[in-house]
Amino acid sequence: MFRLWAKIFTDNRMIKDTVICDGSADTRTHKVFRALDEISYQFDLGKPIWLDATVAEFKRHDKARFTQDNFIENIDFDYLEIHVIEED
Numbered sequence: 001m002f003r004l005w006a007k008i009f010t011d012n013r014m015i016k017d018t019v020i021c022d023g024s025a026d027t028r029t030h031k032v033f034r035a036l037d038e039i040s041y042q043f044d045l046g047k048p049i050w051l052d053a054t055v056a057e058f059k060r061h062d063k064a065r066f067t068q069d070n071f072i073e074n075i076d077f078d079y080l081e082i083h084v085i086e087e088d
Contacts, residue, residue, distance in 0.1 A: 002028070003086040004035040008043060010077045018042055019085070028087070032058075036082065046073050048080065058082075 007017040020035040040047050048054075048066040058064040062084040068075055 002031045006039040
């Protein structure tokens with residue numbers, strides 16, 4: 001089972017969170033992108049853009065923060081954080 005935890009923060013406080021589970025036999029990359037699509041849908045957000053720094057952070061820590069720089073439209077929070085909490 002692959003699980004990804006998404007959290008939205010404002011002023012260092014978690015405002016919303018969700019956990020996306022994926023039991024498919026797909027690649028890790030596909031699972032992450034599908035989970036991010038579901039997160040964007042649940043939180044009613046545009047899809048964030050993966051900048052080079054975001055990709056490097058995710059590869060190193062299995063965690064990434066998406067700030068205003070990662071979104072085309074304005075966001076009403078400080079950042080969206082995703083974190084892989086379980087992998088098969």
